[in-house]
Amino acid sequence: MSESNGCAMRYSGFRVIKEALTGHRGWGPAWRDPEPQPSYDYVIIGGGGHGLATAYYLARHFGKKRIAVLEKGWIGGGNVGRNTTIIRSNYLLDGNEPFYEYSLKLWEGLEQELNYNAMVSQRGILNLYHNDAQRDAFVRRGNAMILSGADAELLSVEQIRARYPFLDFANARFPIRGGLAQHRGGTVRHDAVAWGYARGADSHGVDIIQNCEVTGFRIENGVCKGVETSRGYIGAGKVASCVAGSSSRVMALAGMRLPIESHVLQAFVSEGLKPLLPGVITFGAGHFYCSQSDKGGLVFGGDIDGYNSYAQRGNLPTVEDVCESGMALIPALGRARLLRMWGGVMDMSMDGSPIIDRTHVDGLYFNGGWCYGGFKATPASGMAYAHLLATDTPHETATAYRFDRFRRGLMIDEKGMGAQPNLH
Amino acid sequence: MIIHHPLLGPRDAQEFTYLGDASLIDRPDWQAEHAVDRFHDYLYLRDNPAGEHRELWFHEVGDRSWLVVTRNTLTHEITSVELARDVARSRGRSK
Numbered sequence: 282m283s284e285s286n287g288c289a290m291r292y293s294g295f296r297v298i299k300e301a302l303t304g305h306r307g308w309g310p311a312w313r314d315p316e317p318q319p320s321y322d323y324v325i326i327g328g329g330g331h332g333l334a335t336a337y338y339l340a341r342h343f344g345k346k347r348i349a350v351l352e353k354g355w356i357g358g359g360n361v362g363r364n365t366t367i368i369r370s371n372y373l374l375d376g377n378e379p380f381y382e383y384s385l386k387l388w389e390g391l392e393q394e395l396n397y398n399a400m401v402s403q404r405g406i407l408n409l410y411h412n413d414a415q416r417d418a419f420v421r422r423g424n425a426m427i428l429s430g431a432d433a434e435l436l437s438v439e440q441i442r443a444r445y446p447f448l449d450f451a452n453a454r455f456p457i458r459g460g461l462a463q464h465r466g467g468t469v470r471h472d473a474v475a476w477g478y479a480r481g482a483d484s485h486g487v488d489i490i491q492n493c494e495v496t497g498f499r500i501e502n503g504v505c506k507g508v509e510t511s512r513g514y515i516g517a518g519k520v521a522s523c524v525a526g527s528s529s530r531v532m533a534l535a536g537m538r539l540p541i542e543s544h545v546l547q548a549f550v551s552e553g554l555k556p557l558l559p560g561v562i563t564f565g566a567g568h569f570y571c572s573q574s575d576k577g578g579l580v581f582g583g584d585i586d587g588y589n590s591y592a593q594r595g596n597l598p599t600v601e602d603v604c605e606s607g608m609a610l611i612p613a614l615g616r617a618r619l620l621r622m623w624g625g626v627m628d629m630s631m632d633g634s635p636i637i638d639r640t641h642v643d644g645l646y647f648n649g650g651w652c653y654g655g656f657k658a659t660p661a662s663g664m665a666y667a668h669l670l671a672t673d674t675p676h677e678t679a680t681a682y683r684f685d686r687f688r689r690g691l692m693i694d695e696k697g698m699g700a701q702p703n704l705h
Numbered sequence: 706m707i708i709h710h711p712l713l714g715p716r717d718a719q720e721f722t723y724l725g726d727a728s729l730i731d732r733p734d735w736q737a738e739h740a741v742d743r744f745h746d747y748l749y750l751r752d753n754p755a756g757e758h759r760e761l762w763f764h765e766v767g768d769r770s771w772l773v774v775t776r777n778t779l780t781h782e783i784t785s786v787e788l789a790r791d792v793a794r795s796r797g798r799s800k
Contacts (some may be wrong), residue, residue, distance in 0.1 A: 529753035538750040542725065543778070588723045589778045591755040596706060596781070597720045631749045687749040700748050703723055 288491025292396055311476060312483035316587035317490050320516030321349045323670060324508055326495050326531060327524035328352025330361035330471075331648060331655065333489070334663020335523060335670070337395075338675035340485035342664070343671035344639070348487045351510060353494040357475030360525050363593075363625035364656040365548050366580050367561050369406045369466035370431045373422045376681030376693040377634060378429040379549040384661030385431070385465060385677045391660060397477030399469050400575065405560040406466030406580060407436065407445075411455045415565055419461040426463070434462045449612050455566035458594045466561060468572050474659055498535045498645065505535070505644040521646040521670055526591065535642055539649070540599040540631040540687055542702040546582065546653045547588040547599055553577030567690035571614075579617060582608060585627060585653060587703040594624040627653045633705030634693035637665050637675065646670060649683075652699065652705055708774060709786050713767060720766045726751050727759035727773045730793050755779055761789060 290296075290309060311467035322690050323339060328350045339345045350356075368388050370381035392399050393664040406620050410416050410419045438450060441460050450457045479489055490512070497509035507516035526543050558573040562673065571581035583603035600622065607614045630636065632648030635658070637648045648666045651658060665676035675682070681693055687700075698704040706718040735742035755778055762772045771789035776782065 306753070514743050527755075529751070530755055535753075538746070538752060540749040540751070542751050543755075588718075588776075589725070589753065589758055589760065590781065591778050594780055599715075688745050702725070 292398070304482050305583070311373075311480040312489055315488045315490065317351075317493060317510070317512055317515055318347075318488065320507065321488070322347040322518040323349070323514060323521065324517035324519070325350045325521045325523055326508065327359075327522065327527075328356035328475075328489060328491065329359045329523070329525060330357070330474050330478065330659040331525070331651075331662045331666070333357075333475055333482055335521065335648070335666040336489075337478045338489045338664045338667035339670060340482060340487050343667055346486060346672055348482075349515065350482065350487060350489045351493045351495055351515070352491045352509070355491050356479050356489060357445040357472055360627075361659070362472055363548065363623060363699050365470045365570065365572070365580050366407065366471045366574075366656065367466070367570065368401075368469055368657040369561070370429075370465055370657075371406065371408065371422065371426055371433065371461065371463045371466065372377075372695060373425050374693055377695065378425055378431065378616050380665070380678040380682075381658065382426070382429050382431040382660055383664075387660030387664065388469065389465070389567065389689070390479070393473075395477040396483045397480060401467070401475050402575075403465050403467040404597045405462060405464045406614070407441065407460045407462045407560060408561070408563045409441070409457050409460040409565045411566045413458075416459060423461050424636060430463050433462055434458045434464065436462050445562065447557070447613050448610060452609055455609060460486055460565075468561060468574075470658060474656075478663070488619040495531060495534070498642075500535060500642055500645075503641075503643055505642050511534040511583060512594055517644070519670055521648065521666065523666065525596045525628050525649060525651060525655060528628045528647070532640075534645065535640070535645060537640060540636075540684075541628050541650050542589050543591055544585045544587065544627050544629045545592060545595045546585045546627050547595040547603070547622055547624045548580070548582040549600075549603065549622045550574070550581075550620050551579040551614075552620045554579065554617060557613075562610070564606050564610040565643055567602075567609065569603060569606035569610060571607065571611070577618060579614070585629070585703060590624075591626050592624065592670065593626055600692045614676060627651075629653075629702035629705060631687060631700040631702060632692035632694040633696055633698065633702075635662070635682050636684055637662065637669060637679050638684045639669070639673070640684070686692050706783065708762060708783060709771065710764065710767070710770075710772065711786055711788050712770070713764075716764070718735060718762075720764060721762040721772075722765045722773055724761040724763060727761050727789075727792070728752075729761060729787060730773075730798065731796070756785070
């Protein structure tokens, strides 16, 4: 890697001013565009947030060399570019909460770590409750969070009203009774996460190879030797799949069937408005979550459509359902116009929790099943996957994310829905 | 999406609830030798194809019949709808 391509450039306020005064002629590409080598020690399939984070931590924290990230299209073009940007660690179960809290701690140091402005904004997340049973469940959840070192605070209606006076507190059917707040939660500029990790990985020698689709695995005597790609065969010491909604398709190339269904989740953004929503807020009586982007758009979403889909677009009944939930919570939402809506393909697992594990094929690893909660997990997923790849042992916060938990009856089912992916 | 119900004609998909892959019709024999493995695969593993997918829909707010819908997961186009009862019987189930 040469200095002249600009990949090693360090960003700073001084640099921004200097470039502003010199016509912005000094900026270079943030990462290289290398040709694939014949072989690598580590081949990561999927140039999304999790794949790039894995490559970054593998190179930066575990000191590994000869790493490639293969991406079918362009990096960050999948779910890391399509989500509603929320970060939080408000989970209940032992298998999940330490992992997500670790992820939130990594988010808190991410920008200094990467020297990249990912716009991590800890504006807080508030989950509203509307009845006594929900209050009890939220108290329990808050206590579980605190036990894992996270922050949680139960807010009264008065406290919520002071910050969000425009909510429909006296909704006839679902009056707001209080909420569980995590003040360290918030939002992150999602694309910048992919770009920041890509730049960081590249600067540590990782080859990021775009427009390179994996079309098959070369498996001999139960050992994965490499991958067939649209740009030729690439040998590998270890192959790590990290392709979210495409997990079943990629792993089918290795003869595996996964405990995963792919579903479509829609997201929405309104026209730009003056500052209205100071934090992230979720409705407890339906599925609706909303925040306001720094550009002013209200970013919101709700349930998955509920049927298998790879279409990256959903149908209108879900749009209506999400908007009705939004109106029940924030009546003023009805005055805003919807600017854009889109869909992403979610790898919905059988218990609503992810998998970071080895497979029955030596040298082939799997990371997936993130359902619609993968974005917040990006740093910890990358770190845990890198840990698994480097040491062949699970990271201490990811020991529960095994394939065999279904066979052993150790499901991590936050919502208690059973093996029905569209209900998680 | 509109599902062309074999008995009731075109119905909005909103009237249905979705269960999943139509292979769920083929419940394993609990007395079989490897019943535990078979039930694990039956309960938890899915083909999850991108393209044609045969899947079970339940007409919950309609006539409460189970349907096997063949739908393309890349385009959401529905190409055939059968009564799950007929599909199960054709496979020798529930005679």
